[in-house]
Amino acid sequence: MVCAIGVLASGCGRGMLDGQSPQADRIALLWWLLLSIATVVFFAVTALLGYALFRRRGGATSRFEREPRSEMMFIIGGGGVIPLVLLVVVFAATIATMAAASNDGSSDEMQIDVIGHDFWWEVRYPGQQATAENVIHVPVGRDVRFNLKSDDVIHSFWVPQLNGKTDMIPGSNNSTVIKATTAGAYQGRCAEFCGIGHACMTFILVAEEQAQFDQWIAAQRARSGALPDPQTQDNGECVGPKASGVTRPGDAASARAKTEGAP
Amino acid sequence: MTAAAGRLTRAWGEKNFLTTVFGTVDHKQIAMRYMITAFVFMGEAGTAGLVMRTQLAVPNNTFVGPDHYNQVFTLHGTVMIFLFATPLLIGGFGNYFVPLMIGARDMAFPRLNAFSYWVYLFSGMLLYSSFFAGRAPNGGWFAYVPLTGPKYSPGTNLDFWALGIIFLGISTTSGAVNFICTIFKLRAPGMSINRMPLFVWGMLVTSFAIIFALPPLTLGASLLEMDRQFGTHFFDPDAGGNPLLWQHLFWVFGHPEVYIMFLPAVGIVSTIIPTFCRTRIAAYSLLVLASVAIGFISFGVWVHHMFSVGLPPLSLAFFAAGGMAITIPSGIQIFAWIATIWRGDIVWKTPFLFVVGFLVTILIGGFTGVMVTAVPLDWQVTDSQFIVAHLHYVLVGGVVLPIFGALYYWLPKITGRMLDERLGQIHFWLFFIGFNLTFFPMHFMGLFGMPRRVYTYEPDYGLTALNLIATVGAFMQAAGILVFLANFVKSMIRGDDAGDNPWNAGTLEWATTSPPEPFNFRDVPVVASADPLWDAPGETKWDDRLEDPRGGQREAYGTSVVDADVSEMLVMPGPSYLPLALALSMAALFVGILFQVFVVIAVASAVGLCAVALWFWPEEGNGAAI
Secondary structure: OOOOHHHHHHOOOOOOOOOOOHHHHHHHHHHHHHHHHHHHHHHHHHHHHHHHOOOOOOOOOHHHHOOOHHHHHHHHHHHHHHHHHHHHHHHHHHHHHHHHEEEEEOOOOOOEEEEEOOOEEEEOOOOOOOEEEOOEEOOOOEEEEEEEOOOOOOOOEEEEEEEEEEEEEEOOOEEEEOOOOOEEEEEEEEEOOOOOOOOEEEEEEEEEEEHHHHHHHHHHOOOOOOOOOOOOOOOOOOOOOOOOOOOOOHHHHHHHHHHHOOO | OOOOHHHHHHHOOOOOHHHHHHHHHHHHHHHHHHHHHHHHHHHHHHHHHHHHHOOOOOOOOOOOOOHHHHHHHHHHHHHHHHHHHHHHHHHHHHHHHHHEEEEEOOOHHHHHHHHHHHHHHHHHHHHHHHHHOOOOOOOOOOOOOOOOOOOOOOOOHHHHHHHHOOOOHHHHHHHHHHHHHHHHHOOOOOOHHHHHHHHHEEEEEEEEHHHHHHHHHHHHHHHHHHHHHHOOOOOOOOHHOOOHHOOOOHHHHHHHHHHHHHHHHHHHHHHHHHHHEEEEEOOOHHHHHHHHHHHHHHHHHHHHHHHOOOOHHHHHHHHHHHOOOOOOHHHHHHHHHHHHHHOOOOOHHHHHHHHHHHHHHHHHHHHHHHHHOHHHHHHHHHOOOHHHHHHHHHHHHHHHHHHHHHHHHHHHHHHEEOOOOOHHHHHHHHHHHHHHHHHHHHHHHOOOOOOOOOOOOHHHHOOOHHHHHHHHHHHHHHHHHHHHHHHHHHHHHHEEOOOOOOOOOOHHHHHHHOOOOOOOOOOEEOOOOHHHHOOOOOOOOEEEOOOOOHHEEEEEEEEEOOOEEEEEEEEOOOOHHHHHHHHHHHHHHHHHHHOHHHHHHHHHHHHHHHHHHHHOOOOOOOOOOO
């Protein structure tokens, strides 16, 4: 979705409003719908409140005083009926968006297992003998199902530009589907408070063309697996500035340059 | 002082300094202690908030490290909710004003009331002592397992939290029982249930909500303590336990808790608006129904805290609908308030200013509330700064602004002195602008991808300016509160004399002196409407049959639940050291459990049982009747 509010554009570059997947787009659409309704209702109600507060009181009794019925109509209509109608709209939009954003994927969807650890991400590509840490590559334009688990406490898998959060809960299996429509490097992070290293538990999701992706998988298959460089120091402080510069789609090249150097 | 007042003072007043300090059962004394204690806790938790905002003022800041930061935000949330807002509203305002507003002489169970306070004080001290021991809880106010379980949180930090919460729950629950009985049985003759002030209604619904909401929390915290100390595995997935069980138990409590704070605040708003609009409240019955409806629905929305844990879509849809349904009674409330203002003739004083601020901010908190019930949108904004914005619009805008309004409104009754209007308005604008500066930008931070509960962030998120603005706003809020404290001190030194009814309000607390005598009312009001002091002269009658207490006993009328017809004569208990003794022995018991010192546990249990036995020992003549 577009960043509608120009002054805030500087911040939109990696948030949920700058979606790069059908899922994130649908959720952003729901946001704009709810924001529009909320804005209209807010100004309508504050205008009523403002009038009630500052209307000229010429000594005559108000209409509500003279006609208690009209007062009840005002309260039930404004406070009950109109919200009810709006809520039906909001609820319908919610259910529709839920179906779209949590789609079942497709028959040729790709599977990636992601396991949350204190405080890093283990990534496995089932059937391909490839693994990675704190970086996930996916082919652009393809449904990818992330099977999410945790090895210790509860974490939450979140790539704001691609979809909402899905919790990673020890003892249970959750999954979410993402289809990145634009090649690029996307910031991902843990969104559930998981302890001292929570702030630094980030990853990068790189969406790239199939050919590049295959190359990357081959490289990951060839390397010897190892624990990643820690993202946190012993006292929980983050190690160095991470992920700087890889903020926008189109920066994929720089992201690859950085991540390939890593584990 | 008339002869009658002298006799009543001898019956209801405390005999000497020691009984006043350690044995009082006067609801007003207890309420003032609640208020002062709650404000001390607010000062500490507010400071914690400033520490967080200072750390987040600029990217990659090193003011506090992650460990300290986690302790600070855990204490901030826990203390603000459990030790400030809830006790101030219920133990403070509720305790002081429910008996006065219903024309009663005290709470139904005065000794239980004293016990509630002592338990609150000691459990708060227990929770807070962890901070000074450098072992403050660091798992968030929501304490999610397995992070807070024995494996990932060794050390006593989380034991302080869990035991403190269980201990405090005893105070909150006994308080709720006390309010329900007081409101049902001690209303002035004639105050039928449809003439009860709306604040009293709010307290009644909140008390019922407490009775149903606290057990899941106590159960959850007990299971957590058993996992931590006795090696059970309720929440341990490796041994067949389930971490989600904790989340259900916590939020079955946690979401009603929001309304446990909100409903008394709403009652305050419904009290202040008619007074300063000089007209009766519009749609009284609808407002009552709205409070009751919110109380009920609040138990059907807890899952919206858990939308991203992987529950099936049908249950998500159900709880989305439940959350949205709260909008209807809330909308009725807003429009009833606007209609009252519309009809009225406005007196712009500080309490009313805070209420207008409330009306504007609660709209925003309400809208974002609907947004987080929209499941997919919640998947994006949950656990982000957007939620921090939302919850503070509800809890600061929706609860703290009415609290300040109530302080300006009711402190003259408590102290007998007015607060300064000009300082009050400075307080309001500093706090209101500061509040919006702090929390409005957080909506954008969340939309831009900044999560909650992180001690730092990178400069390239587009978040730097927003965070700096939020920090400036936080210090403005603190400045506003300092202005309030200055105002309070000034009013105590040379505030104008309040008189009985400085605002020309309609409810009974203004029918007595400021501050009220120990017995509240010399004669018992016989009520004929919802705003007795606005009635034509003579409509409210005064029953003087209790003016001469027989045998110096504390006599009060017991009235029927619905119509408030006098049904019995109650003799209320006088001061006692037993509530303090029992609370102390329980505090020792909890400390014993915390450090697993079995001698302390045994001795404290024995002393506690003795205190209970003595408490219930039948007394001849007085003290045992209710």
